Amino acid sequence: PLWCDKVLLRASRRVEIAYFSHSQITRLYSRFHSLDKGENGALSREDFQRIPELAINPLGDRIINAFFPEGEDQVNFRGFMRTLAHFRPVEDNEKSKGHDASEPLNSRNNKLLFAFRLYDLDRDDKISRDELLQVLRMMVGVNISDEQLGSIADRTIQEADTNGDMSISFSEFIKVLEKVDVEQKMSIRFLH
Amino acid sequence: MERGAKERNQQLYKPCSNGIIAKEPVSLEQEIQEPRGGGGEFDMSDILYFCRRGVESIVDDEVTKRFTAEELESWNLLTRSNYNLHHISARLTVLWGLGVLIRYGFLLPLRVTLAVTGVGLLVVLTSIVGWLPNSRMKKYLSEKVNLMCYRICVRALTAIITYHDRYPKNGGICVANHTSPIDVLILASDGCYSMVGQAHGGLMGFIQKTLVKACPHIWFERSEVKDRHLVAKRLSDHVADKTKLPILIFPEGTCINNTSVMMFKKGSFEIDCTIYPVAIKYDPRFGNAFWNSSKFRMVTYLLHMMSSWAVVCSVWYLPPMKREEGEDAVQFANRVKSAIARKGGLVDLLWDGGLKRSKVKEVFKEEQQKLYSKVLVKLLSLR
Numbered sequence: 001p002l003w004c005d006k007v008l009l010r011a012s013r014r015v016e017i018a019y020f021s022h023s024q025i026t027r028l029y030s031r032f033h034s035l036d037k038g039e040n041g042a043l044s045r046e047d048f049q050r051i052p053e054l055a056i057n058p059l060g061d062r063i064i065n066a067f068f069p070e071g072e073d074q075v076n077f078r079g080f081m082r083t084l085a086h087f088r089p090v091e092d093n094e095k096s097k098g099h100d101a102s103e104p105l106n107s108r109n110n111k112l113l114f115a116f117r118l119y120d121l122d123r124d125d126k127i128s129r130d131e132l133l134q135v136l137r138m139m140v141g142v143n144i145s146d147e148q149l150g151s152i153a154d155r156t157i158q159e160a161d162t163n164g165d166m167s168i169s170f171s172e173f174i175k176v177l178e179k180v181d182v183e184q185k186m187s188i189r190f191l192h
Numbered sequence: 193m194e195r196g197a198k199e200r201n202q203q204l205y206k207p208c209s210n211g212i213i214a215k216e217p218v219s220l221e222q223e224i225q226e227p228r229g230g231g232g233e234f235d236m237s238d239i240l241y242f243c244r245r246g247v248e249s250i251v252d253d254e255v256t257k258r259f260t261a262e263e264l265e266s267w268n269l270l271t272r273s274n275y276n277l278h279h280i281s282a283r284l285t286v287l288w289g290l291g292v293l294i295r296y297g298f299l300l301p302l303r304v305t306l307a308v309t310g311v312g313l314l315v316v317l318t319s320i321v322g323w324l325p326n327s328r329m330k331k332y333l334s335e336k337v338n339l340m341c342y343r344i345c346v347r348a349l350t351a352i353i354t355y356h357d358r359y360p361k362n363g364g365i366c367v368a369n370h371t372s373p374i375d376v377l378i379l380a381s382d383g384c385y386s387m388v389g390q391a392h393g394g395l396m397g398f399i400q401k402t403l404v405k406a407c408p409h410i411w412f413e414r415s416e417v418k419d420r421h422l423v424a425k426r427l428s429d430h431v432a433d434k435t436k437l438p439i440l441i442f443p444e445g446t447c448i449n450n451t452s453v454m455m456f457k458k459g460s461f462e463i464d465c466t467i468y469p470v471a472i473k474y475d476p477r478f479g480n481a482f483w484n485s486s487k488f489r490m491v492t493y494l495l496h497m498m499s500s501w502a503v504v505c506s507v508w509y510l511p512p513m514k515r516e517e518g519e520d521a522v523q524f525a526n527r528v529k530s531a532i533a534r535k536g537g538l539v540d541l542l543w544d545g546g547l548k549r550s551k552v553k554e555v556f557k558e559e560q561q562k563l564y565s566k567v568l569v570k571l572l573s574l575r
Binding site for chain 1: 223252562
């Protein structure tokens, strides 16, 4: 449709276009549009929850949350692309080099920050024991007892916490995951 | 055009190959057991697997795209199939305009006339046959009348159908993948079946009542549909009567867009009889046969069908199957579904077609959680 092209033109002036080729943006827009049942140019949380594979993902709600900016209930196409840009593989960085001084969205650091924020619900830049427990509970359901889960959480914090404040900061988080191939685990291969 | 289409029908249709992303086929167990960050059983990197899978499903999932029309690789000059194909040149627009003239000015009126004739004849002739006393003559006449009228209706859609591998049918249940109400016409114009469905009101209901006079179809009242035992009993009774025709059932329960076969409801597979699977595949280049019932009403859909270029499809009859020892209804249903999917070149999915309208059940999320917990507990025991 004609108005779709206008959106693409406007989007092309933003930084997000550096992460995706023109044909990829077209396909992503088509996907965005098919998810947008209300046809109002923005996605709500219900639109995401309609995807069965996402609805059965234990971390589904947290992932959906990551798309929505602080306190908002709608995400537009630009925001949609911006979040997806985190999952671009790392070697495809040539296009985004030199745009500005800040790091590209799909750098290892930014991928780790994305994962960190899945834990850190209150955005205080620390993963508390409660926040860790919440995520653990989401992932195991009813299959592990409170005591066992509690001790798993305690052990995890103990091993990661270096400054003794009983919570995990972002730099401690990075240290814990330094041997993990984050680039591969947090990348999606976009075709064309 | 007919002959050309018939030649091309011989190969399986190539599925649309332009996906957005390439998904890695790694399982939960494989990925989580790779080198871990910490030394414990739970690793903070475990969420990365779920996170990536979640985002992958946001970009491209296997289910929601089955409920809208299939995307075409190149345009077929129908406005309704034009999603992202932007290169509109002047020459193409002229061609399209010419197409509109031909389709709406010539093909559509011709087809509507044929359709009305076909349905009218069907109603009149089956009423006449219905008055006859039950005898072999009645059965023979009823078959001939039905076949003739359905064939007229099929012509009304300019349906070019290629049937492959016929097997003689002896009662039993015939199952097929469901894309649109036209599936019924396509199969009924090649063989005689007893149809199963909900009793409607209005014109449809009138047609149903007339048809059942000549041929033993099974129409259920809306209230009866909920009662699974009643449904099963009526089907079993019909099947047990050897003089009756095979029943035609679409176990998906809803229309799917002909790129995949979704979960078969086990009801028809619990009955003790032979199953005759049929695979139906439409060629999307000539027109989109999928009925998106949330977007279009039946009348709009039929108009679309009659103003497309044609309805080109292949029907493969598969060898009859019976439930094996030790196999339960669900396993049998899946086996039949896989056979149909393989023959028709469709993707075999375990997801329920009912997800078109309803939310996925919590139990599937619980399965994922159970799987992850198993991995954790195993690692805990290795400590």
